[in-house]
Amino acid sequence: MTPPPLARHLLRTRDLIDRRYGEPLDLDALARTAHVSPRHFSRSFRRTFGETPYQYLLTRRIERARHLLRTTEMRVAEVCLAVGFSSVGSFTTTFRRRVGSSPTSYRRENGGPVGADRIPLCAVMAWARQPGDGAFREDSRPSAD
């Protein structure tokens, strides 16, 4: 049996980010999952998926936050913690930068389900991404927010 390509290991790590985005994720631990060094991991991840692991994690968190804001009555602070941020300020800043409005304004303007809620989550996650937005440097942050 030929060994799987590196991309398969990286994909396993990306899946782990998708599953555990609500937890503080450590770059070293993610790199171990992919069987590569942390530095090699970040570069390889970016080359394979077009964005760093940290950018990927943030996009996943914001995607999930948008869903919770639209479809639940959770308070903004609760949403913030549920998607893995530890500070409301950091969450609000990141949310505003990526979505273009604050979490509160977003909820007011987008109450209830939207078209994206009726299609499989993987499609939403894939097509809601904004890779390479330049907001974060590669290797700049080893863990969340």
Place this chain on the structure above:
Amino acid sequence: MLDAVSHVGVWVHDQDEAKAFYTEKLGFEVREDATLEELGGYRWLTVGPPGQPDVNLMLSRPGPPAIDAAATEQLLELVAKGALGPGIFRTEDCRATCKELEARGVELAQQPDERFYGIDASVRDPSGNLWRIVQPIEYDIGNLS
């Protein structure tokens, strides 16, 4: 008039590994497994869910002479990075199915999550193909176009 979808192609990195995954982990049955020496050892391998005998997954490994070596490498790289998600499985109980799969050692790409169309999770095969596992529900969320 076309009657039905009968076979769906899935590119895999290793057919033995894929066969073991789809049968031993997902519970599918082998429909056909034939190695044709007159075709240079081409292996025709199909599997399907026991309750749906007229739908088959063709677990194929790309390779020459059908697909040249460079394209084969590209295809397998795309599969490994999760770029070729094949489809959606239906289940009556998504949470129970996922528990069962995890007990068999399957790593879910996404834990069950409530969506407007049902309860939804996902799993990858060893090659990197993403399958969603959906427990559909009837829903009415209005005109979302």
